[in-house]
Amino acid sequence: MNFTETLSIRKPASFRLEAVDPDSTPGAKGKEQARTRIEKNAAAIDELQYRLFAENQRSLLIVLQAIDAGGKDGAIRTLSGGMNPQGCTVTSFKKPSEVELDHDFLWRVHQAVPRRGEIGIWNRSHYEDVLVVRVHELVPKSVWSARYEQINRFEANLVAADVHILKFLLHISRDEQKERFQARLDDPEKHWKFSPADVEERKHWDAYMKAFEAAIRKCHTADAPWFVIPANKKWYRDLAITEIVRETMESWKMQYPKPSFDPKSIRIE
Amino acid sequence: MNFTETLSIRKPASFRLEAVDPDSTPGAKGKEQARTRIEKNAAAIDELQYRLFAENQRSLLIVLQAIDAGGKDGAIRTLSGGMNPQGCTVTSFKKPSEVELDHDFLWRVHQAVPRRGEIGIWNRSHYEDVLVVRVHELVPKSVWSARYEQINRFEANLVAADVHILKFLLHISRDEQKERFQARLDDPEKHWKFSPADVEERKHWDAYMKAFEAAIRKCHTADAPWFVIPANKKWYRDLAITEIVRETMESWKMQYPKPSFDPKSIRIE
Numbered sequence: 001m002n003f004t005e006t007l008s009i010r011k012p013a014s015f016r017l018e019a020v021d022p023d024s025t026p027g028a029k030g031k032e033q034a035r036t037r038i039e040k041n042a043a044a045i046d047e048l049q050y051r052l053f054a055e056n057q058r059s060l061l062i063v064l065q066a067i068d069a070g071g072k073d074g075a076i077r078t079l080s081g082g083m084n085p086q087g088c089t090v091t092s093f094k095k096p097s098e099v100e101l102d103h104d105f106l107w108r109v110h111q112a113v114p115r116r117g118e119i120g121i122w123n124r125s126h127y128e129d130v131l132v133v134r135v136h137e138l139v140p141k142s143v144w145s146a147r148y149e150q151i152n153r154f155e156a157n158l159v160a161a162d163v164h165i166l167k168f169l170l171h172i173s174r175d176e177q178k179e180r181f182q183a184r185l186d187d188p189e190k191h192w193k194f195s196p197a198d199v200e201e202r203k204h205w206d207a208y209m210k211a212f213e214a215a216i217r218k219c220h221t222a223d224a225p226w227f228v229i230p231a232n233k234k235w236y237r238d239l240a241i242t243e244i245v246r247e248t249m250e251s252w253k254m255q256y257p258k259p260s261f262d263p264k265s266i267r268i269e
Numbered sequence: 270m271n272f273t274e275t276l277s278i279r280k281p282a283s284f285r286l287e288a289v290d291p292d293s294t295p296g297a298k299g300k301e302q303a304r305t306r307i308e309k310n311a312a313a314i315d316e317l318q319y320r321l322f323a324e325n326q327r328s329l330l331i332v333l334q335a336i337d338a339g340g341k342d343g344a345i346r347t348l349s350g351g352m353n354p355q356g357c358t359v360t361s362f363k364k365p366s367e368v369e370l371d372h373d374f375l376w377r378v379h380q381a382v383p384r385r386g387e388i389g390i391w392n393r394s395h396y397e398d399v400l401v402v403r404v405h406e407l408v409p410k411s412v413w414s415a416r417y418e419q420i421n422r423f424e425a426n427l428v429a430a431d432v433h434i435l436k437f438l439l440h441i442s443r444d445e446q447k448e449r450f451q452a453r454l455d456d457p458e459k460h461w462k463f464s465p466a467d468v469e470e471r472k473h474w475d476a477y478m479k480a481f482e483a484a485i486r487k488c489h490t491a492d493a494p495w496f497v498i499p500a501n502k503k504w505y506r507d508l509a510i511t512e513i514v515r516e517t518m519e520s521w522k523m524q525y526p527k528p529s530f531d532p533k534s535i536r537i538e
Contacts, residue, residue, distance in 0.1 A: 054458075054461045054462075073355065076354065076355055077353060077354075077355075080354040083354075084346060085345065085346075085349040085352075085354055085357065085359045085390075086342060086345055086346070086359045086361060086392065088354065089358065089359075090354045090355045090358075092355060121354075123355065178537050181537050182537060185532045185533075185535055185537075186532075188525065189323075189525055191525070191527075191528040191532055192323045192525055192526050192528065193323075194528070194532070194535075196530050196535060199535060199536075199537055199538075202537070202538070203538075256457065256458055256460070256461055257461050258460075259460040259461065259463070261465050263454045263455075263457075263460055263463070264454075266454055266463075266465060266468060267468075268447050268450050268451060268454075268468055268471070269468075269471070269472075
């Protein structure tokens, strides 16, 4: 089963988020088999990352977006579980600082683009500037609405520099978010993860869904595709993401570089 | 067995690297037990890191130095194996760029100091500026010899800002380096890791040992201690480092922060 194919967005211009059931598990054969497969994917990605580093020709940028409690942290944990941290950097984009706000919105993310041979995982991204910023009208509509095209230009420049881009939206249901918030409230070790502001933010659910949909419609491109991952089931979320990353990296058919010297000629005293 | 105690440097001013046998395994009970213990340490560090992040009061900076093939990559892999990559950044300091050389030697490392709540692992560090730079006289002696004190001032400032510092020198023997180089030459998948320049660099072995010794004598402090890890045996190296990191983090007795709201009062619609 090819997950890249199964979860690809056929008609981005008319994409509807409603059409994706957060409980669905397309391409999967159940939880147990998924666990085994996720472990195999981790081992495969580890080996592929080693080649990526050795080859030193391209990089991989993985963007994760989701509503609060959508599972970004968990997905990153699973995804990076099989990676060598020396070639993989996770960057979390929080509320921008004053200095960041004094620059164009792509300035801070550009700095976090993975270098050649490496993998970058972004927990939130430049898409926040057309998500939370749009939902709360933090800038005028004329400003945020122009950003979709700016994002496409920015990503096209990265692609031209051999940065491969995969963008994942983790899609959970409103009920699932409620359950996950409640679980945080019920566990004293997770209270610090909860803020009463989260409940306020939840009131904007429909506006967020609309903003996600717009980002996908306007910024899904062949070279920097969006994948909408049904994410109510954590095992499916992790399966789908690791499959797509593995399939993508395998498609590059990376080779170890030939040494510029004859290994047999070297004598170590 | 307390590894922090066992491997602590008693009299830094007269420290002699020769006195540490790279083959020794002080405090360990053999390879099999070490493997079990390393796994337990990984799980413990994972939990401690979660508290570190929740607490958001201090950070941990782990500096790794070693001669070529000394095992930095392997140690980092094991150490970070139990960590959440979202709160842990590995930074490799390579040959400085032109821009970096246009600043003081601490400028580039300062930027990589872990933020509050996080862990930073450095593959090489500002100590290169008193190691390779000293061995090859890349700057005059008057310049590099003044750096020890500059390093101490820099590290004291970090400590004052609640950055805890652990510095590890992975200590292998000259024969062990030869074996590891040969293994790279014998494995086509590792040719890219080898450079004929490594053989040249090996000729400066004694000068490197002297430079390591000087760094430890001059820059071992109570708040930013050096540990010399016998590292011919990879299992011992990984055991000792994970033990010391675990012991250090446990000594902080970190607590989850109390919520600023009453979790029972929250209703999620």
